Amino acid sequence: MSSPMEHDRTCSMNEHGGRCELETNLEVLRKIPVFSGIPLQRLKLYAYLCKRVCYRTGEFIFRQGDSDDRGYILVSGRAQVVREYEDHSVFLNELREGEFFGGLALLSDINRLFSVKAATDVDCLTLDRESFRKMLIQFPEVGVKVLDLMIRRIVQMEEKLMRKHVHECMYG
C-alpha cells in the first residue's frame, strides 16, 4: 500500500520545531490571562493535561444545546460565535488567537448556550472537566484563583454578548 498524497491539512501545531508539546502548550497557556498567574511548576501540569485539536474552515467546534465537557483556547485562526434559533441564527462575536471560550463546561455539566464555528482553519488547546476538577482538588490554592478569573472572564464575555444581542434586536 503506497502512501496517499499528502494533503496540506495537518494540524499546524504539530510542526513544533523541535520543542516538545508540553513546552508549546505551556507557551500558549502563559499568554492567557486566566492561567498566566499560575506558578510555572503548576502551569506545566495544566499544559500536560491539555489536548490539541484542529478544525477545518466551516466545522463546528461545538454546537448550541450539545453537552460538552471542554474549555477551549484558540491558538490560531478565527472562529465565530453564533446563537441559533429555529429558523435563523445570529452572529454574536468573533474569536481570535489567544481567546479562551466555552469555559463554563469546565465548571458544570451544562448544555452549550451558543455555537462556535471555525471561520478559517482553527487550532485549539482544550482542557476537559475531569482534568480541571482533578487540578482543583490537588491544588486548591491555585484552583480557586483560576476559578475566580474564569468566572469573571465568563461574566465579561456574556455581558458583551448580551449587549451585542440587545443591540442586534433593537436595530435588526
Place this chain on the structure above:
Amino acid sequence: MVTQKSLFSWVLERCRGLQLLLFVMILFTVFFRVFPLEMQKRIVNIAIQSRNINALLTYCGLYIGAVVMAGILKYVINVLQGYIGQKILYEMRDQLYTHILSLPLSFFRRTPPGMVISSLTSELSGPGDFLGSALAVPIINLLTLITFAAYMVYLNPLLALLSFAIYPIEILIIPVLQKRYNQMNQDRINVTRGMSNAIGEAISGMHEIHGNASYPIENQRLERFAAKLFSLRHRMNKNKFLVKFINNFFQSLGPFILFLVGGYLSIKGRLDLGALVAFLSAYEKLYDPWKELMDYYQDLQDSKVRYYQVMNYFDRSPEFQLKPEGPREPYLLRGQIDITDLEFVVDGNIRILDRISLDVQPGEQLAVVGLSGSGKSTLAMVVGQLYSYTRGHVLLDGMELKTLTKLDVSHNIGYVAQRPFIFDDTLLENVLYARKSLNLSGNDNGPGMPDSNEVLRAIDEVGLTDDILRFGLNSMLERREQADLAQRIVGARQEFYRRWGVELAGDVEFFDVDRFLHYTNVAENISFGFPNRADWELEQLPNNRLFRKFLDEVELTVPLQDLGRQMAVETVSLLEDIQDDQFFFEMSPIPRDQFEAYSAIVERLSKGGGEQLTRKEQDAILKLALRFTSSKHKMAVLPSALERQIIEARHSFFEKIAAGDPGAFIFYHPDDYLYTHSIIENILFGHPKADRPRATEEVQKRVVDLLHEKNLFAAVMETGLSFQVGSMGDRLSGGQKQKIALARVLLKQPRILILDEATASLDNRSQTRVQELLKTELKGKSTLIAVVHRLELVKDYDQIIVMKAGKIVEMGQYEELLTRKGLFYELAHGA
C-alpha cells in the same frame, strides 16, 4: 421456612442412609479400639509368662490387625463426616440464599451487602463443618468412653472408680467458662458484621474516598472494628485455652492416682502386672474420646451461636408468594389496572401514597408527574409489585396485586428503574436478562430466546446501536476463534483504502512502512510488527540480547537512552507532587507503580552523569524510550533526524528477523490481520488522528457504510455485544445503562410497562427516539405507566396524573391540564 429450622434438624433430615452407615462403622471402630487392650493383657499374662511363642505371634498379629482396621475405619469415617457436613452446608446455603433473595426490598434498605455476604460465606461454614460430625462424634466417643470404662471396671473396680472421680469436677467447671465464651462469640459476630459493612461501604464509595483523599477517615473507621475484634479474639482465646488447660490438668491427675494406688496394690500382690499395664493403657485411651467430646462441646456451642445469629437475622417472611401453589401456568393479563384508595404507609404514620384512585385501560398510556418526593416512584414501584401496599386495592385484570405471585407479575409487568442495575457480564447477557428469566421460569409456551434480529431491533429501538458498534469496532479479535472474520476484515481494508485513502489522509495515520507512526510507540516503530513471543515484547526488549545488539548496530542505543533520560527527568519533575492520583498517570510513560523507581534514577542522574547508573537502571531508561508515543507523551520530542533513523532501522530489522528468527514477529502487512489492534484500526490499517475531533466521526461513517456493503455489520455488532460491561456496568455511561435496561424490557414484551424516569440520563436524540417508540410501536400493545420528569415529554399520553405529597391533585390530558392553570401549569412553566 429455612430460617426457623433448628441446627440439628439438618442432621436428622439429610443424608440419613449415609449417617446410618456411619453409625455402623462407629460401632466397629469402638470394638477395634478396645480389642488391642485385651491383646496387650494376654501378651503379657499368657504368652510371655508361659513362654509360648505361637501365642505371642497370634496375639501380636491380632493386635496389629485391629490397630490397622481401626485406622482404616477412622479414615473412612472422617471422609464420610466431611462429605455429610459439606453436603448439608451446600443445601443450607442454597436454601438460605433463595430465602434471602425473596425478602422484601425494604429489608435490603436496612441490610448492607457485607452482612449478607459474611453470613452466607464465613459464618455458615463453621456450622457446616460441625454438622458433619454432629451425630458421629458424640456417639463414637461416648461409646468408646463407656466401653473403656466398662473394661476398666472389669479389670479392677476400685481403681476404675478412683480414676473416674475427676470427671464430675470438670463437668461442673467447663460449662461456666463456655458460657462466657459464647457471649464473646456473639459479640464477635456482630463486630465482624460491622466491619464487613464498613468495608463494603468504603468500596462502593471508593470514588468519594479518592476524590477527597479521605483514606485516614476510612482507615480509622476500620481500625475501630479491628481493635475490638482483636481484643475479643484475644479474650476468647484465653478462655478457650483455659478450658484446655483445666482439661489437661485433670487428665494428668489420673496416672498419678493410678501409679500411687495401682503400684501399691501391685507391690502388695493384689493386682497382676499385666492388668496394671492394661489399666494404664486404658486410662490413656480414655483421654482421646474425652478430649474429642470436649472439643465437640466447644464446637457445638460455637456453631449454635453462629447458626442462630444468622438465621434470626434473616427470619422474615417474603411479601409475596413466589410461585403459584399447584400446577398452573402464570396468568396472561390484558393489562387493565384499577387502583382504589391505595395507601402506602411507612414508619407507622407517614403516608407516602395517600388514597390514590385511578383506572388505566389495557393499552392506555398514563404519565405520572410531580415534584420529587411526591410519591411518583413509590406508586410505580407498588404497581410493579416491588413494594407491598398498606391499604386499598390494586387490581390487575380484576385480580388483587397482593395475591398474585412473583411469577405472574414477572410474566406480565416490565419495570425499568431510574438507575437500572447492570450485571458484571457481557452487554448481550445484560440485554437478555429479563427474557432469559421468563424462559427459565417454567412456562412451556414462553416466548423462547430472541434471535439476533430481534435483539438488534430492540437495541436499535432504544438508540443503542451506535454505542455497540463503537464497542465492536474498538475490540480486538481472538486469533484462534475469529480468523475467518479477521480475513474478511482484511478484505474490507483494501476496499476502504482504495475508496477513501486519499480523502482521509488528514484524518488517519495509515501504517506506512516509510513513515514514522506518531500513534505508535518507538518499539513498534522499529519492529513495525507485533511480537509472537514474550521475549520480544516491549517490556522484555532491554533484556533481549539480539535486540540490544541490533540497536547497537544501527546506532540507536545512545539516542534512545538520551530520549529515555529526558523523559524520566521531565515526567518525574512533572508528577512528583501528585503521585496519589492514578488520573495523572494516564498520559505518563511511567506507570504509577514504577514512579518511585524512576524517581530514584532521576535523583542519581542529577548528582552527576549517566555513568553512575547500574545496568538495570540503564535498561529502565531504555524501556522508557521504547514506550515513547509521540501523540501521547508530551514531555519529550523525537527529533526528525531520529525519526528517519528509526524508519531506516525498521527495514534492516525486518531483514534480520526474517533471516534469523522468522517466527518472532507478525509484521504490519496490508494482507495480514493485526490481532494486537482493534477492528477499526484493522479496517483503516492505521489510526484515526486524535487531534481531529471530527476525524473519528467521519471515518466511522464510512466504515459503517462499508461494513453494511460487505455484510460485516452484524458480525461487528456481535463482537460489540460481547463487550464486558464491568462490575455494576462501570465501563458504561449512565445513558448506556438506561438504554440497556430499556432494551431488556422491550425484549420481554410485557403487557404492562412501568418506566420510572427511565429516559432521564439519555441524550436528547435518544430520548426523542424512545418517546417515538412508545407513541407508535408500543401504543395499544402494552399498558404504560411512566413517571416523567420533563413535562414536554408527556404531551401524547392518554392520561396524566399530577402528584403532590402522596396525593393525586390533578388528572387529565395535556391541554386540559394546562388550561386549568393548576400545579401542572406551574410545573410546566417552571414557576
